[in-house]
Amino acid sequence: MASPRRPVEVTPLRIGALARESGVKLSTLRFYERRKLLLPMDRSESGQRLYGPEAAIRVRFIRRSQELGFTLKEVSAVLALTDRRGTPTRDVARFAEAKVQAIDARIDDLRRMRRAIITLMAEGFCPPDTVCPIQASLGAPAPQAKRKPRA
Structure with missing residues (x-):
């Protein structure tokens, strides 16, 4: 009989670790947070921002999108589409076609x-x-x- 699986614990990233992992400055992460492009999953007892493992992927997506000429408003729209569960691919495809x-x-x-x-x-x-x-x-x-x- 197989033993029950325990959920994998994820160590949250503090803002400095996220900045290093994603290759951006702390001020960039704070800017993204003010623009609601990136939100911490929690705060530490001392009030530091804590991010999940997907945050670095999101930050790299934002940066790469900007490098390709997308505005932050456009990036925000794409992220809003992809954040919704069950977003039809055609919605993202329409957005890409317009770009x-x-x-x-x-x-x-x-x-x-x-x-x-x-x-x-x-x-x-x-x-x-x-x-x-x-x-x-x-x-x-x-x-x-x-x-x-x-x-």
Whole structure:
């Protein structure tokens, strides 16, 4: 007869240990806490924040998402989706699709900027005693991005 399994005890991480494990500063963790992106699971008797083992994964997710261009508001929305039990994958997929569309729009903007700068450079850049075409071009109203009609 097998012996009953005892639950595995998890040693909570203090904020300093979490900072070291996740590669961020203490101030970053406190900032995430103020933004409700990361919450301690408890506090010690002396009032120190205590985090569960999943906290380091969450912090690395937040940092990596920021590196990929997600805003903290977007990260918060994704975390809210994934924190809910039973969140359909399609909800996260819709969020990702919207981000891809925003990235594509930004790429289009960057390509237009690149073409404009190359054209301006070919025109002689900024001849002396004239209005610099780069300044004139950058001061002009931006072209509106074409929007896809909603289905």
